[in-house]
Amino acid sequence: MPESPSSNTVPAGHPFRRKGRGTDGFFKAFFAGNAGLTIVILILIIVFLIREGAGFFPKYREELEIYRRAGLEFVDIPRHDLKAHEQMTSLLNRAYYAQVNAACRTEFLRSSEATAVVSYINEAVTPAQSALLRVQENAGETGIPKELQDTLSAKYKELLAEVLAGKRGDGIPPTPHLTKEEREGLLAALAARDPMSTDDPPQIAAIDEQLSLKQAAAGEPLVELRATIDAFSESSGALDTLVSETGDVVKASKEGATLHEIEITRRNTLLEAAKTAKTAEAKAALKADALASVTTEPVDFKVAMEPVLARLQEFRDANAAMTRAAEEVLPKLPAKLEDEKADRYLSTFRKASDEYKRELSDTTAKMEAWKLDAPVGLGSTIMGFITGKDWITGGEWQDFYGIVPLFAGSLLIALIALSLAIPLGVGAAIYTNQLAGRREQNFIKPTIEFLQAIPSVVLGFLGIAVLGTILQETSMKDSFSWVPGFPIQQRLNMFTAGCLLGLMAIPTIFSLSEDALNNVPSAFAEASDALGASKLQTIFRVVLPAAVSGILAAVLLGLGRVIGETMVVLLVAGNRIEIPDFTEGLGVFFQPAHTLTGIIAQELGEVPFGSVHYRALFVVGMVLFAIVLGINWTAQRILHKFRTAHD
Structure with a gap:
């Protein structure tokens, strides 16, 4: 019976046939090597993270x-009470000023808008104005040469004319709460201001005075x-x-112990x-230096x-006073x-x-039960890292x-x-796959x-220069005062960063969702x-019900992309x-x-190699790696x- 031709047969005269080899084996070995190299790199990353972070705890x-x-x-036991008291006082102050500012919202916005105009113009003319001031400082008693003063003054007026004409940057900030006459008067005062003067125009003081009077009237009730x-x-x-007095004492103890350890x-x-010194004189000198170093x-x-x-007892009395105030x-x-x-x-x-x-009532008992010689367990150290609410580095205390705040x-x-x-992303995938031509x-x-x-x-720059600015300016409008968090105090915030990351995640979610919709058998739709x-x-x-698992996977992969992003959050989130x-x-x-990614990018290049802070950042990297790996898995x-269900 004749042998059936095989798809793996090498044609006669082919180089691999002459050498006794087949193309399949070569390409199989090549791609297997690439896959193996990828696995080795992944293992090396894990080993590197563990090695650098292992010494942290x-x-x-x-x-x-x-x-x-x-x-x-x-000392930190009662210090926590002070922090809690500060937060409680902050709530009362925010309630008070929110009530006052609600009655003064228009005056507050007028003051903010006028100040923004002055700041914008000051920033634009700063180069020429700073040059004039430097020349004046260096001139001494002889005074500024007239030609130089005229040149710098002309440059100042040129910059001022450009900014007043709206030819620089995004233009003069809008002032919807100032009248046309007030805006023109403010700009005229800035145009007429002496180049050597950095004082605010009188209109600023007048607007601020209106705000102060309104705040005083709103505060009377x-x-x-x-x-x-x-x-x-x-x-x-x-x-x-x-806390201040006892803190100085214990801080001195810590500094003394640290110095002795060094x-x-x-x-x-x-x-x-000294053990490896080549000569007896060098060994003796090193030993002498060692004895003198302590x-x-x-x-x-x-x-x-x-x-x-x-x-x-003084701590008890102070704690009792705060408890009475809390009750009263x-x-x-x-x-x-x-x-x-x-x-x-x-x-x-x-x-x-x-x-x-309740926190105040527990303080005295904690202070009485505190023991300086109680050991610090490794388990409590790990839990303190995982559940800790403070990331404080480089402090004197x-x-x-x-990692909780991160x-x-x-x-x-x-x-x-x-x-x-x-x-x-999902909406675009549905339209593209099911409805679009x-x-x-x-x-x-x-x-x-x-x-x-x-x-x-590039998206980070877009967030700083465009999105953040637009959101902040929009939040100042009265028509949006009902939105929680408006007006936005800082243009770099979580919302701006989240919008940009959402834009970055859309292609991932769109592509995978569209693939999931494609994988739904056409018989389902035909039967419907x-x-x-x-x-x-x-x-x-x-x-959609048939593709929901694939869409959910797409969302999870989009989440992995968002969690692992660094540059956008570092530039835009506010840090x-x-x-x-x-x-x-x-x-x-x-x-x-x-964020977890932002703290690594911001601090890793500034910390001493091998320090506790350095290793802490690698532990953060391990946590981030585990989170993203878990999401992707x-x-x-x-x-x-x-896919198995559909196969």
Whole structure:
């Protein structure tokens, strides 16, 4: 029986046939090598992250032990009460000023707009004005030469004329709350201002005076509330003094212990070098330097803490005073404030009062139970990193590494991005796949996928220069005063960053969702049509349910793209390392924040190699790597199940 021809047969005369090899084996080995190299690179990344981050927790634990033994932890117990008191006072002050500013909104906007105009023009003429001032300072008694003064003055007038004509940048900021006469008078005063003067025009003072008078009038019905807030604020005075005085004592203990540790390390380094010295003279010199390098005695932490512990009764009295103030303030507060935002702050204060008083009541017991020689466990160190609410580095008191504020920033920005990217990306995929004609498909798909080619740094510049500015200016308009968080105080915030990241995630969600819709068997839609369903009924009741797993995977991959993005959040998110203030309601999205990716990019190049801070950033990288890997793995599993179900 003749042998059937094989698809792997190499033609006669082919080079591989002469050498006894086949093309399939060669290409299989080539692509297998590429796949293997990818796996090796992934393993190396994981090993590198673990190696650099592995030493963080033991080193951080050592720092926390010094923090405890020196007494900083003891002083931080009442310091937390001060921080809580500051936050509670802030709520009352925000309620008061929100009520006052609600009555002065127009005057406040007038002042802000007039100040923005002056700042814009000052910035434009600064080069010529600064040159004039420098020349004047260097001229001395002889004075500025007339020709030079005329030249610089002409340059100043030229810049001023350009900016007044709207030929520079985006033009003079709009002033919708100033009358035409007020705007023209302000610009005329700036045009007539002496080139050597940096004073604000008299119109600014007049507008600010109107604001002050309006604020005073709005504050008259709130005199009792103001007095109540001030009394509550002053109740922490005794504790503040105690924390400051005892803080100086324990800080000196920590500095002494740190200095002694540095000297011991230097001595050990010199002694190690002495062992390898080539000559007896060099060895003797290194040993002498080692003995002379230790000039301080070890700190006796127990003795150093005695004067601090002796003031425990004063801490009790100060704590009792704050507790009484917390109990007395509630009955004195008004039942309701007219402004919705102000009343929300007041309600938040009332809700937080029980927790605040509970925290005050626990303080004395914690201080009495505190022990300076209690060991710091590795488990508590790890949990402190995962659940810590502070990321404080380079401070004089103590460095803390807690990823909660960074994770919260990343999460909120991702929510904003997905709330924009999901409806746009999935909606565009549905229209393109199910409703658009061939010509529309050929235009829409390449256009949306082209967004992936825009560098993230370009989008960051777009956010700073365009989107952030437009949002801030829009938020100042009276017609948008009902929007939570408006007017926006800072143009670099989570909402701006989230919008840009949503734009970046749209192509990913669109492409994968469109693929999921393509993978739905055509028999499903044909059966629906045969039963008399309309086109939209077929889409929403047949095609979409069949493709939901693939669309969900697309959303997860878009989330992975958003979480892992660095440049946009670093440029646009505002980089404030704090847990967002959720008392603002939906306005929380217009606050600045920092992210897991942003903190690595911002700080890694500035920290000493091998330091605790350096290793902490690698642990953040490990956390980020695990999050993104988990998201992508989940998406791939969903896609696999989706394809298996259809196969």
